[in-house]
Amino acid sequence: MRIPIERHSSTAVYLQICDRIRHLIETGALRSGDKLPSIRTLSASTRVNKLTVIEAYNVLAAEGLVEARQGSGYFVCPAKIDRVESKHQFAPPQDTIVLEQPPLPPRIEEFQGGSSFNLYMKSVQARQQPGTIDLSSGFSLASGLDDLPRVARRAVKQISGSLFNYDLPQGQFVLRQQIARLLVQQHGLNVTADNLIITNGSKQGILLAVHHYVKPGDWVLVESPTWYGMLSLLYNMGARVIGIPMTPEGINLELLEKNLYTYRPKLIFTVSTLHNPTGLTTSLDHRRQLLALAEKYDCVVLEDNAYEGLNFEPVPVPIKALDTSDRVIYAGTFSKTIMPGIRVGYLVVTGEDYQPLVERKLHYDIHVSTVSQAIVSEYLASGHYRHHLAHLQAVHLQSRNAMLNAMQRHYPPATYWTIPKGGTFLWVQMPAHLPLAEICQKALARGVFVAEGTPFFPGGQQSYPALRLNFTLLPEQIEQGIAILGEILQKYV
Numbered sequence: 001m002r003i004p005i006e007r008h009s010s011t012a013v014y015l016q017i018c019d020r021i022r023h024l025i026e027t028g029a030l031r032s033g034d035k036l037p038s039i040r041t042l043s044a045s046t047r048v049n050k051l052t053v054i055e056a057y058n059v060l061a062a063e064g065l066v067e068a069r070q071g072s073g074y075f076v077c078p079a080k081i082d083r084v085e086s087k088h089q090f091a092p093p094q095d096t097i098v099l100e101q102p103p104l105p106p107r108i109e110e111f112q113g114g115s116s117f118n119l120y121m122k123s124v125q126a127r128q129q130p131g132t133i134d135l136s137s138g139f140s141l142a143s144g145l146d147d148l149p150r151v152a153r154r155a156v157k158q159i160s161g162s163l164f165n166y167d168l169p170q171g172q173f174v175l176r177q178q179i180a181r182l183l184v185q186q187h188g189l190n191v192t193a194d195n196l197i198i199t200n201g202s203k204q205g206i207l208l209a210v211h212h213y214v215k216p217g218d219w220v221l222v223e224s225p226t227w228y229g230m231l232s233l234l235y236n237m238g239a240r241v242i243g244i245p246m247t248p249e250g251i252n253l254e255l256l257e258k259n260l261y262t263y264r265p266k267l268i269f270t271v272s273t274l275h276n277p278t279g280l281t282t283s284l285d286h287r288r289q290l291l292a293l294a295e296k297y298d299c300v301v302l303e304d305n306a307y308e309g310l311n312f313e314p315v316p317v318p319i320k321a322l323d324t325s326d327r328v329i330y331a332g333t334f335s336k337t338i339m340p341g342i343r344v345g346y347l348v349v350t351g352e353d354y355q356p357l358v359e360r361k362l363h364y365d366i367h368v369s370t371v372s373q374a375i376v377s378e379y380l381a382s383g384h385y386r387h388h389l390a391h392l393q394a395v396h397l398q399s400r401n402a403m404l405n406a407m408q409r410h411y412p413p414a415t416y417w418t419i420p421k422g423g424t425f426l427w428v429q430m431p432a433h434l435p436l437a438e439i440c441q442k443a444l445a446r447g448v449f450v451a452e453g454t455p456f457f458p459g460g461q462q463s464y465p466a467l468r469l470n471f472t473l474l475p476e477q478i479e480q481g482i483a484i485l486g487e488i489l490q491k492y493v
């Protein structure tokens, strides 16, 4: 079997192997029961590491395309995989939401409803309640991290001396080098350690960038819906926000241009890959067009790639990789791939804005915990991270498929959902008349916590009823949670 590998491609090598084998199966060149080359043979013929071949086979196994047989190797599955008949449709109304004034802070009694603060607090509490099925939160399954305590102990031992000193505001050089290498190799960015600022999660990086580029009263364009954490940040600093509707291809580019022309905003905020909350990923062409518009109207793009690396299908290079005029600021994080509690994220800034942003970081909180940085650095150095990502991609794919299958069986007609290529969320659009707040309360009373769509629209001006569902749970929890939710929904339809 010949598998050509493009070493300079932005697609990771193990994904190239997956794509090729998947193609051979789909075109019938490889048939049910055929034996795949052994890990050693494929590793030798493609001249890649054995771990890379294992990663590829793991992904194909999770997709149900191949199976490992004890002592005999990998075989093409006899059964056709469940390709998840889908009701994939995403056709939201294209109404732009213009917020001249930040919304007033919600009154205490409104915290009972869908405010972003409330959603966050409830989500943290739900995770602490044994038995709750939390379909609302946004991070990966806590699996495959058995080696982390050992890695952490080693890391802390190595840096114990330097804990008695303050460190660089932009973060440790070795960690910045490691992240830069990862961004170059896996995401096609043209960056070095000197373009990186290590931040307390990507949220802090986003905060630094927003405060650098936006003053109170300035206009900012966001996708609608968008990540509610960004909305509350913008309201709190007094920005005026315009929500440009999402389409299945990403932000509506025609409306984006109209609003760029009319309002001359300071910033466009986009989650271009595995978008929170819809799970959508924009195409390369869409990214090019968005960047061209930002150039034309001289606007900065803040690209939040919080779900970077969690794709189980290929995704295009980030907008930052297409940026030749230092117009795009890129935020990444290890919250979703390692753990949120470690609070290590990063900003990629090329050009003259790097230094003022480093100074701003010093002004805010000096630097990210030396211990956290050392643990992430050691985790990257030991090769565990790469392996862990492949593991997460495989289990998340299984979980996504479990959720799609469960929704197909349990949800009423006229509910439609997105099919993400990775990440942790999908987005469900509901029939217009459904009282979603009430439905979510009922689900919570039965131990299922779900995020209503409202907080993801600027100003909470929900333009259609929707739910954001986190699929990174165990398949049995997903089945149980979706069955309960479906049962409640059916009563309203």
Ligand SMILES: Cc1ncc(COP(=O)(O)O)c(C=O)c1O
Pocket: 138, 200, 201, 202, 203, 204, 227, 229, 271, 276, 304, 306, 332, 333, 334, 335, 340, 344, 345
């Ligand atoms: C789109 C998006 N950006 C940024 C963040 C912040 O992540 P962190 O600060 O933990 O890196 C989140 C967290 O949920 C997110 O969903």
